[in-house]
Amino acid sequence: MNKLTHKIAAQTKNNATAANYHSEQSAAEQDEHKQTWFDFLQRKGTPMNILPSLLAISVISLLSACGGGGGGGESPAPVANTPTSTGGTDTGGTGDTDTGGTDEGDDQTPPEEPTPPEEEEPTPDPTSLDDLVVDADFEMQAVFELEVQVALTNGKRGYFSLCDDFTQGANITVNYESCLLRGPLDNGQLNDTLKVANHQASLMAVVWFYDGSEPQYQSWQYDNQVEQQQLTFN
Structure with a gap:
């Protein structure tokens, strides 16, 4: 031991x-x-x-x-430094840093386009009687009354005609088939009232004499300035 x-x-x-x-x-x-x-x-x-x-x-x-204090002779692996991108940083090789990565023009709001004025829809042309708009005081009449007064001073016997189909120029030509009023004169006079269609605004009056003398002519036009239309043949 x-x-x-x-x-x-x-x-x-x-x-x-x-x-x-x-x-x-x-x-x-x-x-x-x-x-x-x-x-x-x-x-x-x-x-x-x-x-x-x-x-x-x-x-x-x-x-x-030599191992540096009991670390087992192994050194820790180096940590790689990863560069961090800062979103638009541009070194450009000049040392200037552009932070933000945006241009001043990008921050500006584009101007709003003006709103065009609303156009009124055009009124369509009437295609039927239901589409017509008539004033309340308008009298829708297809005919008008015409007073005829013939008073010849010579007192000759004659025959009166009032027609709407005629040609007026150097010579007057009348279609007697289109006459609206016909009748003999009594001592050179005739008084009558007749209805005339609205489109017949121009008429020709003729007096033929039984003695063979030249006939007399007188034209008539519708006058919208008077209420009562009148033809006077002297």
Whole structure:
């Protein structure tokens, strides 16, 4: 039992001595590495004020290469930085940044188109009697009354005709088949009233004499300025 105890104690002492040896050897190597970098930078003419910083960087690099504090010798994988698009940022190689990505003209509301005026629908032409619009005071009559008064001063016997189909020019031609009134004169006189259609606004009156003398003619036109239409033959 005592021999086993002495053997374990001796082994533990040897392990501690070996650990101290390795620690002292690693520290010596680090000091030697620092001195080597220090001498190298002095030969290159590096300013003295930045030498401590460069030495600190060298030590950190060395420690990282050796495992750096129990990290298992593995360094974390670098994280890739993904550039973030800011929606319309245009560097353009000139250093100017266009933020927003919009033009001032895009913010302007287009002018509203004017509303055309409403056109009134035209009134269709009447196609039947139901479509006709008549004033309340309009008397829809197809005929009018015409008073005929013949009074010849010569007292000759004659025959009177009133016709609507005639031609008036250098010579007067009358279609006696179109006459509206016919009758003999009594001592050169005749009085009568007849109804005339509205479209017969122009008439020709003729008196033929029994003695063979030249007939007398007198034209008549409708007069819309008077209420009672009248033909006077003298």
